[in-house]
Amino acid sequence: MQPLENKRTKIQSGIARARLLLKRDLAWLPGYPMRMTKIEGEPENPCSWQSDSMTSDNDSTSWSIDGxxxxxxxxTVTKLRHRFPRALPKIVDDADDWLRRIDFLLGLLKGFVHHGQTFGSDDVLQSGILPVRWTNLAGRMKSTHPQLASLLDAVTFQTLSDQRNCDLESLVWIEQxxxxxxxxxxxxxxxxxQLPIRILTARENLPSELLNVLVRCLTDPLICTCRWKRPxxxxxxxxxxxxKAAKQVEVVFPEDSSEESLAHLVTTTFLEVCADRPKQQRxxxxxxxxxLTPELIDVVAxxxxxxxAGEEELSKRLRRLQPRHGQGPQPEFSYRDLKRKVAATSEIDRVRIATxxxxxxxxQLQKTFSPTESRLWIDFLTGFPTDHVALSIRLIAKWCHSWNYKADHRRNFIRVIKLVSALIRRRGIPQSMLKHWYHxxxxxxxxxxxxxxxADELADQPKLEIRTVRLLEKVAYDLQLxxxxxxxxxxxxxxxxxxxxxxxCSLIAHLTEKPDTTYTAINLRLAYHFGDSVDVISDVLLSLDNHPDxxxxxxxxxxxxxxxxxxxxxARRLADNDVKVLLRIAATTAILHNLKQPIPKCERFDQAAGWVNRYPSEFHSALESLGQAAADAPRIAESVLGKAFPSPGKLNQQIDALESKLTESAAEPFDTPQPKDEGRMRGRLANLRRRRTQVPSVSPARREKLIEKLRKRTELELLQQYAATSRSHAAAAMQRRFSLKTFPDxxxxxxxxxxxxxINGLDNPMQDLGIRLLFETSERTTRSFDEEPRNLVFRQRMEATGVRMEPWLSDQVRQSATTADGLPYQLxxxxxxxxxxxxxxxxxxxxxPDSFNFFSTVANAVDLNKRVVYAKTETGKVIGRCLFALNDSGEVLTYYRYSHNPRDGFAEAVDQFAEQLASQMQTSIATGGKVSKxxxxxxxxDGPWQTNSNWLGDDGLLARLTKDGGDASLLPVLLEEVGRDFLKRRVTELAINTRVRDKTQFLQSLLDEFENELSVRHKFTIGVNVDSIxxxxxxxSQLRWSEIVGLVNRHQCNECDVFHGIAEYSRVFRVLSNFHPSLALRAIxxxxxxSIKDDTSDPNRTRRSALAHVHRLLxxxxxxxxxSAE
Incomplete structure (x- = not known):
């Protein structure tokens, strides 16, 4: 005997084959006949049949049933009856009943197809093939609801041909x-x-409220004519x-929009949902x-x-303004009044349009949601207040829009919105969150x-969303801030x-009283690190936020x-942005920390006993701190307090001096003229005598100011002492670490x-190279690495290929130019x-220094295949700088041309220098190639610069393609012509080229191809230079605000109003203001x-103009x- 498992396998195989037969030969069931037209003279009369399976995933399909x-x-029915008797009950509810109904249906169809005998639902009802209760109810409904006769006919045939048993509930639902x-x-x-049948199949999962909304959407003329993309x-x-017509300009009457209506979108959506599987459909x-809430549909209507109404009014006005043949001149009217009336007529609430x-x-998006995402949005909307349903719709649309630009955002977003939805369902929405989301x-x-x-911050940070939502609950719900x-x-x-x-929570409560702005985690950690109270932490944080450096x-x-x-x-100096002394100690502190050396302690000094007693007791605490911080504390105290609390000895000296002068003046002969200032000296003498007999005192306000001066002076002495001590410790540590004989001050x-x-913070071997570069050449200042073995091998290889290296290794190649102001300089x-x-x-x-690519300066100095061109005046002023390199083929590469003023002609001078250099070296200028380390x-x-003689020039490939082809075909041709690797290194340069910067379709395809491979700087550079908003x-929108502010801070140049390598001040500020005014304000x-503490004290005109524009937007x-006025 065969094992039981094999028998079960045979049954399953039979079921699969039976289903295959049904799908192959009876795919048009269930369904209903559409039209039965007899064709005279033809042997067959095909029956038009509408297939609409209640369990199928496919859309409705029309069939022409022939012989x-x-x-x-x-x-197939015969095979199912005789060859698959055990499999058929597994497929249909009642095998015998189904076979009997299908035989009856096939008989009706054969009569029409072969003999032209028409049939209808009455034939089915009178035949007794369907249950009596079903037949009686269907007959009664046809008489009581004649308007549903065609629907009942279709339902009758669907029931006749369905694999399931007759469903009486479907008729009851239709009647209701x-x-x-x-x-x-x-x-x-x-x-x-089509739509009623589909809805009937999905009635078990369809809420009655949604059916009413659907009916209104499809029957209300206002909803039917509403174009949802641009209403x-x-x-x-x-x-x-x-x-335009009012100005007598020839115009064409605008036609109705051909865009999809909201009703059509709703219909399509419902048909798609009805075809889903039951669980997903639900x-x-x-x-x-x-x-689709009734309240939202009311807003749409x-x-x-x-x-x-506005379209009708404007159409009437436009017809009156259009000249007609045979009519006299148009009546006079005020264009200003007309413009005002037209504006009033076309004024529609923008929020409603956006909704x-x-x-x-x-x-449109809901069909792309997975079951998990659908339930996610259901949970979110369930807890959302019904009177803010328009807000929830706009929120979802905007959130989903961000998914298109961030690959991992969708997964992280789900993690966050789950917690937010649970919080909303549990505790509602506070006003602060509503204001935030409306904004x-x-x-x-x-x-x-x-x-x-x-969601953006969740990468590699487990449970961060839990802590964030918990913090939100505390500050917005519990504290109600x-x-x-x-x-x-x-x-x-x-x-x-x-x-x-x-x-x-304490810090956030404190910050709510400050101007609203964003904060970064790095600044918060620093503020927590240095602050010991909420006030200090807040002050340090605000200072760090306002001064990115x-x-x-x-x-x-x-x-x-x-x-x-x-x-x-x-902490105090950071809060006050008083960093002059801090800058002096930062470098030595970092060096000691990197070398793992202990931080030196400040020396504490001992002063003579009782030296503070000559000052009032209120100053003793401050003076004792000063005495510990400075060796000459008495002298410093005298300089601060001496005027308010003079010593008796000094008073006596001044009195004796004045008395001596007045005595000498009195001893002069009578006819000798008296000094002009004798009266002033006598007044001064009387004042000093009076002060000698009085106890010195100051007002409370003056006393506090003097104590504050002592405190600041004490801090300054401590910081200066630490600066000197750390400097000597760092020098000694550097000498020990790198075996240096001397250390230049x-x-x-x-x-x-x-x-x-x-250099001290670099990793080896770059650190050792940097130290050698500094100290092995500290006396002669010139680089001494040309004789390194790898440099010698490269030189010999170049010379073997015929490249002359003498011009490259010397400074004999020079190029002269003149600045925009007429000042000569040389490259x-x-x-x-x-x-x-x-x-x-x-x-x-x-x-x-302080930037992420500083290590490359060491490489540029020690590698023989890299050189740097400087443009300097006779006085040594730097006009520009450009990196040169030799690729492995011996060709000259030039990199980005950095200059303070674009009008100085530095870029053109570099091109001339490069041509002269290539000529003397007997090589050529290239636009790519491997540059070895x-x-x-x-x-x-960061990619070689492309000169005017290459593919971006006037006679280059891009110029030819943009002239001959359209936006859609440009990228494929470029990829085919130059290759993806070549284009990948030049995406930024290509995107900001004047020939394509306004081609939105091309730029979109370019970003779709390379966006994930662009750095932050390249994204920012393209973003501020393209013309497409x-x-x-x-x-x-893909960049953090801190990244944008950091780029602006690192690349700014106040001498020429340019962010080097990015764009001019004016363009960057204009683009950021259009993107978001608050971000623009931080970037400016x-x-x-x-040194500039506030906006009004900024002398730069470009920044002042941008600041005025941003403040106006805010x-x-x-x-x-x-x-604007100043």
Whole structure:
């Protein structure tokens, strides 16, 4: 005997084969006949049949049933009856009943197809093939609801051909919703039964409220004519056309929009949902029930009514303004009055328009949701207040829009919104969150938002969303703080900064009284690190936020926090942005920390006993602190307090001196003229005598000021003492670590101290190379690495290929030019070590000390295949700088041309220098190729510069393609012509080229191809240079505000109003203002020197103009007027 498992397998195999037969030959069941037209003279009369399976995933399909279909169907029924008797009951509810019904149906179809005998539902009902109760109810309904006769006919045949048993509930449901089904049957004249039949199949999962909304959407003329993408597009066109016609400009009457209506979108959505599997169908209907609420449909209808009324009014005006043949001149009218009336007619609430568009987007997006996402949105909308349903729709649309630009955002977003939804269902929505979300959806530009910003920070941070939502609950629900919108979006940064929720809540409560802004986790950690109270933490945080350059400085000073006195002093100076002394100690502190050396302690001095007693007791505490901090504390105290509390000895000296002068004057002969200031000296003498007899005293306010002066002087003495001590310790540590004989003092002076600190912080072997570069060449200042083995091998290889290396290794190649002001300058290769190390410092690029690519300056100085061209005047002023390199083929590559003033012609001079150099070296200029790492093991290659003689020039490939082809075909041709690897390194340069920067379709395809491979700087550069607002916002929305502010701070140049390597001040500020005014304000402030404390004291005209514009956008007219007036 065969095992039981094999028998079970045979049964399963039979079921599969039986289903295959049904799908092959009876796929048109269940369904119903459409038309039965007899064709005279033909052997067969094909029957038009509508297949609409209640259990199928496929859409409705029309069939033409002929003799072949019937033959195959009969053969399949026979096989099922005789060959699969055990499998058939597993497929249909009642095998015998189904076979009997199918035989009857095939008989009716054979009679019509072969003999022309028509049939109808009455034949089915009178045959007794269906249950009596079903037949009686269907017959009664046909008589009581004649308007549903065609629907009942279709349902009869569907029931006859269905694999399931006759369902009496379907007829009961039809009778209960007869009015709705009647209206739905009149929606689609070509297929009037399609929608009612589909809804009937999904009735178990369809909420009755949603059915009523569906009926209204499909029958209300206002909903049917509403174009959801741009509801007021034609109204706007009519407005513009009317005003043009008023100026007697020839116009064309605007036609009705051909865009999809909201009713059509709703119909399509319902048909798709009805075809889903039951479980997914249930979820999607539940989501639609939350989206398509009666209140929201009322908003759509009211808005569309205003739009229709406005269109009718403007159409009448336009017809009156259009000249007609044979009519006299148009009546006179006031154009200003007409313009005002047209504006009033076309004025529609923008929020309502945005809500309609958001609703359409949500209906489109819901079909892309997974079951998990559908339930996610159901949970969110369930807890949302019904009177804010329009807000929820717009929120979902905006959130989903951000998914298109962030690959991992969708998964992280689900983690956050689950917790937010649970919080809303449990505790409702506080007013602060409603204000935050309304601000988010009403803002035309991109805007920080709590859920999105939290999702962005979840990478590699487990449970961060839990801590963030918990913090939200404490501050918004428990404490009921009135939190600003930007502060709410920063809650994830607070959760990142510390696990101490009580501390975060106290700080947030303190910050609610300050101007609303965003904060970063790094600044919060620094503020917590140095602050010992909420007030101090808040002051330090605000200072770090307003002055981005302080963040790096505070990070370098973190090792000093072990000393409580130094920690307190640093916190106070950071809060006041008084960093002159801090800058002096930052470099040495970082060097000691990197070398793992202990931080030196400040020396405490002992003063003579009782030296403070000559001053009032209120000053003793401050004076004792000063005495411990400074060796000459009595002298310092005298300089601060001596005027208010003079010593008796000094008073006596002054009195004796004055008395002596007056005595000498009295002894002079009578006729000798008296001194002119004798009266003043006598008054001074009387005043000193009076002060000698009085006890010195000052007012309380004056006393507090003097104590504060003593405190500040004490702090200054301690910091200066630490600066001197740390300097000597750092020098000694460097000598021990790197076996140096001497240590030049100038290396602890700016900007060399920053260079020294960064080299000391590099990883080996780059650190050793940097130290060698500094100290092996400290006497002669020129680089001495040309004889390194790997450099020699490269030189020999180049010379073997015929490249002359003498011009490359010397400074004999020179190029002269003149600045825009007529000042001559000269270009030449530099051999000065300092020029290599400061090549980023001069232009605040990524090669600057404190920046992430500083290590490349060491590589540029030690590798023989890299050289740097400087343009300098006779006085040594730097005009520009450019990196040159030799690729492995011996060709010359040039990199980005950095200059302070684009009008100085530095870029053109570099091209001329490169041509002269290539000619003398007997090689050529290239636009690509591998640049090897020789002595240095690390080097950052940001891509060679493309000169005018290559593919971006006037005679290059891009010029030809943009002239011959369209936007759509441009990228594929470029990829085919130059290759993906070549284009990948030049995406930024290509995107900002004037030939394509306005081609939105091309830029979209370019970003789709390379977006994930672009760095932050490249995204920002493209975003501020392209002409397309959509492309600009797409890129800028992917960057954190801190990243944008950091780029602006690093690349700013106050000498030429240019962010080097990015764009001019004016363009960057204009793009950021259009993107988000608050971000623009932070970027503008980050671009100015730290010495400028407020907006009104900024002397830069470009920044002042941008600040005025931003303050005006933010509603601060008084500041805008002040900035514009001065």
């Amino acid at each position: 072949e279909h019937l033959r195959r169907a009969q053969m 919703h007869a009015a709705e089904l009647t209206l739905l049957s009149s929606v689609n004249r070509e297929q009037p039964l 007021d597009a034609r109204l706007r066109q009519l407005c513009e056309t009317t005003l 979820d999607r209907f539940a989501l639609l029930n939350q989206l 009211e808005t569309q009514a205003k739009i229709v 309609i568009t958001a609703l359409g987007n949500c209906l 988010h959806v009403d803002e035309k530009r991109a805007y920080n938002e709590f859920v999105v910003d939290t 009135d939190i600003g919108s930007e502060l709410i979006s920063s809650l994830v940064e607070f959760a990142q900064a510390t696990d101490n929720d009580d501390m975060s 302080l963040t790096e400085l505070a990070t370098q000073l973190k090792p000093l926090s072990d000393d409580k006195d130094l920690k307190r002093m640093i 100038e290396w602890f002076s700016p900007p060399f101290d920053r260079v020294l600190r960064e 030449a290769f530099t051999r000065d070590v300092i020029d290599f190390l400061l090549m980023g410092f001069h232009f605040d690029t990524c090669l600057s 020789l002595v240095a093991k690390d080097w950052y290659d 959509a492309i600009s916002h797409r890129l800028l 402030r980050a671009s100015r020197p730290s 509603g601060r007219e008084h500041l805008a007027a002040k900035l």
